[in-house]
Amino acid sequence: MNKRKVGSRHEEQAAAFLEKQGLKILEHNFFRRGGEIDLVAKDGKYLVFVEVKYRATTTSGEAAAAVDFKKQRRISRAAQFYLLRYGYGEPPCRFDVVAIDGDEIQWIRNAFDYCG
Known part of the structure; x- marks a missing residue:
C-alpha cells in the first residue's frame, strides 16, 4: 500500500475518533x-x-514528534488561508494533533500555537 493510501486510511480513523x-x-x-x-x-x-501523524512503530520516533516547527508553520499558514477563504474572520481556533502509533491513538489538544 502506498503512503498516500496509508495516510488517508489513518486520517479517516482519526476523523472517526474525533467524531x-x-x-x-x-x-x-x-x-x-x-x-x-x-x-x-x-x-x-x-x-x-x-x-x-501515523507511525507503524516508534523505532524512528513517536508520531507526535514529527509535527516540528516547520510543519506547524505550514499548517498555520494554511489555516490562515482557510479562515480568509471561508470568511471566518477571527473565530477562536486551536491546533490539535492526532498521533497514531501502531494501534494507539493520542489526541493532543492545543498541540501548538499559531506560527505566522
Missing part, C-alpha cells in the same frame, strides 16, 4: 500551495485544525 469525542468534521485534506490541513473540525465554539 466519537463530539467534534464535527468540516473538511478533509484542505490544501493550499505550501501547506495542507488534514482535518478541519468544529469543537463547540472552536474551529480546530488537526494534523494526523
Whole structure:
C-alpha cells in the first residue's frame, strides 16, 4: 500500500475518533500551495485544525514528534488561508494533533500555537 493510501486510511480513523469525542468534521485534506490541513473540525465554539501523524512503530520516533516547527508553520499558514477563504474572520481556533502509533491513538489538544 502506498503512503498516500496509508495516510488517508489513518486520517479517516482519526476523523472517526474525533467524531466519537463530539467534534464535527468540516473538511478533509484542505490544501493550499505550501501547506495542507488534514482535518478541519468544529469543537463547540472552536474551529480546530488537526494534523494526523501515523507511525507503524516508534523505532524512528513517536508520531507526535514529527509535527516540528516547520510543519506547524505550514499548517498555520494554511489555516490562515482557510479562515480568509471561508470568511471566518477571527473565530477562536486551536491546533490539535492526532498521533497514531501502531494501534494507539493520542489526541493532543492545543498541540501548538499559531506560527505566522
